[in-house]
Amino acid sequence: MKTTVVIGGNFAGMTAALEIKRKGKKDHRVMVIDKSPLFLFIPSLIWVPFGRREIRDISFRKDSILRKKGVEFIQAEALKVDPQLQTVMTTKGDFTYDHLVIATGPKVKYDVAPGVGEYAHYIGTPNGAMKTRKALEEFKKNPGPVVIGATQNAGCMGAAYEFLFNIEKWLREQKIRKKVDLYWVTPETFLGHFGIDGMTGGETMLKTFMKIFHIHYRTEVGIKEVSKDSVTLTSGETINSSFTMLMPPFIGVDFVQNSPELEPTQTGYLPVGEDYRHPKFSNIWAAGIAVDVKLPFKPGKVPFSGPKTGYPSDETGKIVAENIIRVTQGKTKLKKKAWGKIPGICVMDAGKKEVIIISDHLFKPRNFAIMIPNVLYDFSKVLFEKYFLWKTRNGYSQLP
Numbered sequence: 001m002k003t004t005v006v007i008g009g010n011f012a013g014m015t016a017a018l019e020i021k022r023k024g025k026k027d028h029r030v031m032v033i034d035k036s037p038l039f040l041f042i043p044s045l046i047w048v049p050f051g052r053r054e055i056r057d058i059s060f061r062k063d064s065i066l067r068k069k070g071v072e073f074i075q076a077e078a079l080k081v082d083p084q085l086q087t088v089m090t091t092k093g094d095f096t097y098d099h100l101v102i103a104t105g106p107k108v109k110y111d112v113a114p115g116v117g118e119y120a121h122y123i124g125t126p127n128g129a130m131k132t133r134k135a136l137e138e139f140k141k142n143p144g145p146v147v148i149g150a151t152q153n154a155g156c157m158g159a160a161y162e163f164l165f166n167i168e169k170w171l172r173e174q175k176i177r178k179k180v181d182l183y184w185v186t187p188e189t190f191l192g193h194f195g196i197d198g199m200t201g202g203e204t205m206l207k208t209f210m211k212i213f214h215i216h217y218r219t220e221v222g223i224k225e226v227s228k229d230s231v232t233l234t235s236g237e238t239i240n241s242s243f244t245m246l247m248p249p250f251i252g253v254d255f256v257q258n259s260p261e262l263e264p265t266q267t268g269y270l271p272v273g274e275d276y277r278h279p280k281f282s283n284i285w286a287a288g289i290a291v292d293v294k295l296p297f298k299p300g301k302v303p304f305s306g307p308k309t310g311y312p313s314d315e316t317g318k319i320v321a322e323n324i325i326r327v328t329q330g331k332t333k334l335k336k337k338a339w340g341k342i343p344g345i346c347v348m349d350a351g352k353k354e355v356i357i358i359s360d361h362l363f364k365p366r367n368f369a370i371m372i373p374n375v376l377y378d379f380s381k382v383l384f385e386k387y388f389l390w391k392t393r394n395g396y397s398q399l400p
């Protein structure tokens with residue numbers, strides 16, 4: 001019997017663990033170690049500040065689901081790994097493994113510029129989303145200019161765009177839109193670059209949205225400083241802001257950074273091959289955001305990064321599971337798929353309207369790429385949410 005320890009059990013880790021157990025059955029002992037006992041459908045956090053979702057609607061206990069499928073669950077924080085001893089140190093003791101899967105997601109780099117952590121809101125955590133909801137309630141009483149955007153080095157631009165269009169809709173619903181100057185600030189070289197070098201028609205579509213909804217925008221800018229009532233850009237411009245929401249960069253978590261033998265990149269991600277296997281330690285694998293992904297485009301004046309979205313996170317979890325099974329069966333031919341060659345499947349919610357993004361490859365070169373706007377309703381994102389929650393609640397990790 002082989003033991004696989006999976007660190008982090010949300011998108012990538014939960015898929016990897018369930019798939020190893022489903023395929024390996026009695027030959028595999030699988031253990032998930034996660035700080036949180038909850039599965040969280042992160043993409044719906046953008047709706048929490050507006051009261052369209054509560055945290056309980058988009059999260060549930062994952063330990064019982066994993067156990068039902070024969071996967072052990074330990075609620076603990078992994079601190080570091082000793083690859084020679086094949087041991088992970090955690091807040092609940094040490095665990096040895098035959099294979100280790102690292103699926104720890106991101107750490108948010110709030111200190112990217114002065115004031116970002118203190119004065120800008122961030123919607124990517126339950127706490128941050130709820131704080132944003134409270135701040136918007138206050139803002140309503142005394143509306144003023146609003147700045148939404150992404151900082152230099154950010155990669156998760158899509159979620160910030162989603163928040164922008166959702167807040168625009170919310171301002172209209174609150175009947176305060178006319179009192180608010182709304183700004184979008186982004187390090188992208190053009191609107192709709194998304195860290196994937198854009199898609200045909202994407203820039204035009206976003207420019208049209210900005211015009212229709214009277215949103216001012218600045219591209220190729222970073223954040224110099226955020227204060228209680230302003231945002232200063234690297235271009236030197238200062239924009240007054242009564243409410244600011246920014247997407248900071250993601251970096252690797254402390255667990256990875258505290259394990260120097262894994263030779264993490266400067267940003268704390270794991271250098272793995274197209275089989276998601278560590279080049280130095282053949283029994284260590286990475287999946288999801290923890291994977292180092294090379295920039296698929298030439299950076300502009302202001303650096304920014306590529307997106308690590310849910311579909312490739314899930315997909316890399318599946319590839320890692322398949323490869324661990326193959327290795328333990330003595331096979332040498334492993335499944336390989338570069339991050340950028342995984343299909344791009346994403347829905348950008350724009351507040352009761354949406355843009356569906358589909359391509360054969362996430363990164364260029366692509367054989368096809370299409371952005372389909374739906375201005376009538378955002379049912380694709382709602383459907384995606386319902387499907388993903390249903391699939392995960394039932395432990396159907398084999399489904400796409």
Ligand SMILES: Cc1cc2nc3c(=O)[nH]c(=O)nc-3n(C[C@H](O)[C@H](O)[C@H](O)COP(=O)(O)OP(=O)(O)OC[C@H]3O[C@@H](n4cnc5c(N)ncnc54)[C@H](O)[C@@H]3O)c2cc1C
Pocket residue numbers: 007008009010011012013033034035036042043044045046076077078079103104105106123124156159253255287288289290308309310311313346347
């Ligand atoms: C606001 C927002 C909106 C988004 N919207 C979309 C969208 O619409 N579509 C889309 O495809 N993607 C979206 N994404 C991206 C998507 O959420 C990620 O691709 C996905 O969550 C990555 O999965 P992961 O498993 O790598 O990391 P995560 O989902 O972040 O999971 C990491 C897990 O590791 C655990 N962990 C971390 N460190 C440790 C440790 N030391 N010890 C133990 N456990 C640890 C955490 O508790 C967590 O459970 C969005 C992201 C954000 C922030």
